[in-house]
Amino acid sequence: MRLAKELASQDTSPRIMILKVARLGFPSLRTVAQPVAVDRIKSPEFQRLIDDMVETMYEYHGVGLAAPQVHLPIQLAVLEVRNHPRYPDMPPVPLTVLINPEVSILDRTTVDEFEGCLSIPELRGLVPRFKELRVKAVGRNGEPLDFTAHDFHARVIQHETDHLKGEVYLDRMPNLRQLGFLDEWQRFLLPKKTGDETN
Numbered sequence: 001m002r003l004a005k006e007l008a009s010q011d012t013s014p015r016i017m018i019l020k021v022a023r024l025g026f027p028s029l030r031t032v033a034q035p036v037a038v039d040r041i042k043s044p045e046f047q048r049l050i051d052d053m054v055e056t057m058y059e060y061h062g063v064g065l066a067a068p069q070v071h072l073p074i075q076l077a078v079l080e081v082r083n084h085p086r087y088p089d090m091p092p093v094p095l096t097v098l099i100n101p102e103v104s105i106l107d108r109t110t111v112d113e114f115e116g117c118l119s120i121p122e123l124r125g126l127v128p129r130f131k132e133l134r135v136k137a138v139g140r141n142g143e144p145l146d147f148t149a150h151d152f153h154a155r156v157i158q159h160e161t162d163h164l165k166g167e168v169y170l171d172r173m174p175n176l177r178q179l180g181f182l183d184e185w186q187r188f189l190l191p192k193k194t195g196d197e198t199n
């Protein structure tokens, strides 16, 4: 009986929702995000928002999603890299929830890679990013996070934390000629890797 009752109550709990993604031009993408009050993190509403953002990231095959991309100018981002079709060679990054992140640069060497953004659909652009970072943030249960990230992991974090500052990858591009639509990017801009055919 008790189990049945518990199941019934779970059954009526709100379902995870796919959120609408804001596109460039929507004000939240150009707003400096506000810090999240730490006592709010454990509330059911905030936990549900995190779940919805994770599900939205999966739905649209993103490797990260920041709250301003779902119309909320607050300092919250989620990221995960795992068997991603667009980045098959990149080392996996476990699902991470970053609340109120503070990033310091450990290695100012920059690496150029093409990026896309769910808020700027269909485009890819070449963006230099710092190679290594230290990240301090609050996790989804209010716990302190403190870790270093390098290369692609560091790139994803720079992309997502830029969103929290009201910035997008286009702002980081030194050369807008390295911007193209997905199909044309694959045909003309994406550097051909040598040796792929034989491996």
Ligand SMILES: [Zn+2]
Binding pocket: 116, 117, 118, 119, 159, 163
């Ligand atoms: Zn983005």
